[in-house]
Amino acid sequence: MGFRQAYRLRLRRKRWRLRALRKRRELTSVVDRTGAIRRSDLLVCSTFRNENLRLPHFLDYYRQMGIGHFIMVDNGSTDGGLEYLSEQPDVSLWTTGASYKRARFGMDWLNWLLMRHGPGHWCLTVDPDELFVFPFCDTRPLRALTDWLDAGSIKSLSAMLLDMYPKGGESARPYQRGDDPLQIACWFDSGNYTIERNHKLGNLWIQGGPRARTFFPEEPYHAPALNKIPLVKWDRSCIYDNSTHALLPRGLNAVFDEWGGEKASGLLLHTKFLGTFAAKAAEEMARGQHYAASREYRAYATGGETAEPDLWCPWSETYINWRQLEILGLMSKGNWA
Amino acid sequence: MRLGVIMLVHTALHRAEAVIRRWTAADCPVVVHVDKATPREEVERFTAALADLGEMVSFARRHRCEWGTWGLVAATQDAAEQMLLKHRDVGHVYLASGSCLPLRPVEELKAYLAARPEADFIESATTADVPWTVGGLSDERFTLRFPFSWKRRRKLFDGYVNFQRRIGFRRRIPAGIVPHMGSQWWCLSRRTLSAILTDPLRLVHDRYFRRVWIPDESYFQTLVRLYSTNVESRSLTLSKFDFQGKPHIFYDDHLELLRRSDCFVARKIWPHADLLYETFLGPLPAKEAEPNPGKIDRVFAKAVERRTRGRPGLYMQSRFPNAGWENGVTSARYCVFEGLDELFEDFAPWLARLSGAKVHGHLFAPEGAEFEGGQAHVAGALSAAPGLRDRNPRMFLTNLIWNARGERQCFSFGPADNQAISWDIAKDPSADISVVSGAWAVSLFRSGAPFEVIRARAARLQKLEADHIAALRSPYAKAAVKVWTMAEFVEAPMEVLQHAAEAAAPQAGTGRLTEVPKMADLAGFGRFLQQLKNEGMHPHLMGDYPVDPAPLGKRRSVRKPYLVR
Structure with missing residues (x-):
């Protein structure tokens, strides 16, 4: 990388920082318990809108994993999720009615909160419908993972988004608040992902899975990006560039091995398709607050004319555990044993 | 004689305390060295907690122990001197760290050592003979200077190493010393240890090793060779290192592995591994067995291999090799047949019956992938849609082969297909490509389309196939390639079929084919080619195809019609 490009990326990083500083004014604190964060705590950062249905399981799942504190941003929820979260002892909550899109899909808000509370902590930035899975997560x-990463001076971990879906239309079994969404959305695509390198930021661009297969067969370039780097040892200099797909400085994006080996990686099980999706797609399309003119949601709405798209196919795999995902080659233990 | 333990600790002091109690309960005096960087309150709490053990525990002078520096050796020396001085009845001294955990009753270790009073258990090998080096430094760690920290000043460290290499700088190794290295966790006999520490030349040795890189892996390992009469070159501490020289860590889920290893002490234990500490610091069953770390070795060797070599043919979020570093472009052998499906009417079902392999049609056909059985998806939910496939044809192929691990894949390919993978399959060592060149003309010949259209199309397909064959024959090609021209094919069609059958089912052997597919009717094909030639489009890929298909007729030995005028 030449000096010019290095400097350009530096400016870009400064720009996102300034933007995050500016956008902090849109946030109003509801409950600030960040004083209770201990030095060794692991943090979860998330934005949400009308996710009350998923929040109890989301908190349980990550508490069990050993998360010490949740940093949550509510974007105009009207379903009681805000009230529910404000009562949780390990949640610090902000709210905003401002545009999700103009905050670069919530990233500016989270960047600000990460700048503020992240440095020195391992931070996991996930949406409420994303469940993080890593090698040996059942034992x-x-x-254990972050200590191991620290010992190896590794600062970030890749976790590709793995779309989970139910069989036979989404509303086959309604999801109950607090349930494990993987009981319903337990199917996934194991081997239809395409990967390219993004040489500018040094990350990978991964597409594919059921959404590409069902909604974007004609225009696969527009299919959603699945590469994510959600787990980062936050430092003052870090900033998320484009959602959690890439970070700056770009050394943090080197989460893959180029010389034939495998680095350790996890997965984000994406439980978006739960029977609540059709209504959500209609709403989100009307709001037009999502990436690339909500193309994704438009594709869903037209792709599944029945309003309940069935992503299942005879070659879908049923989710068992992380070892299965490792054997299928979707994630890797690397040299962690 | 007793067993003395030197323990170097820096974090997780509560765990170290529990382990110290384990040692002292078995009548082993412990000398503790606490890293100078450990916060004072923690150290105070730690020493206060151990106060009740009295003489059994003492604390050595504190040094700053940064990885790869002299501090670790200095700390060990001081602690060892203190041990030898304070506890006259100690026969062996065991060097352990705060994250070491005894896996078997200490009595068994004591008995093991008592049976070998002269032995020194220390891994010690000459640098030339082992590949353990990290960072490309083996001999040089003994002949260069390392004033900069590798952890904190990597650029300066590397720069200074390169500078010394360039100007040809070499330190002189003191006379009588042959550099050895090995695991830093040892167990030495009193005799050897005191000989090393009271050597009249110790000052010379210390001055030399002070500037060696990672002296804790070489100081005792080298000097033991001067004094010991009985070096057992292995460590009694089970400690595995990964490819970067970092120790592997043990967690609760390693419990069974550790139990069955029969090793005396293991390192390094994750401080939060409650179950391991609970189990191994509780009552343990007595055992009489030699340490046997073989199984653990295999687990960790596999992990290192996964990190350095990876799974061949896998492309994923954390393995995306540069060109040439794939360690196998695809994960398994597969067959590509070009032209055969044009020449035999039911080639695919015949081959599938014969070989048991998955035989697809044209995977790269413009209308979409022709999966076996006309399916819309195959294993891995790989879609047949042309848009998705052409988004990244190379990954379409690698995905297909990866998803179907354990089942041989065969497919047809031709100049009418997407040519984007032409070079990829040519360069793939696991591809087995059989080509009958020019066979694409058969379907043109039988299409009955207007001759103008046929001529233009033939010219285009010939160009594409010529390019493809050039790739197959280039010096970069690594695939197993066999090319016949149409002319060669009609001479001996069985040879081609035999080859295809063997490629698709190599395990089936080379028996004679009992069943052959029906060959396309080629009567008049020679005439058709001549017609193309007459139009100025020379079909050169077919070889010297006879205008009159005599060879075929002869082979079938059908009687010629007999005409009487």
């Missing part, structure tokens, strides 16, 4: 807490 070791997240701290």
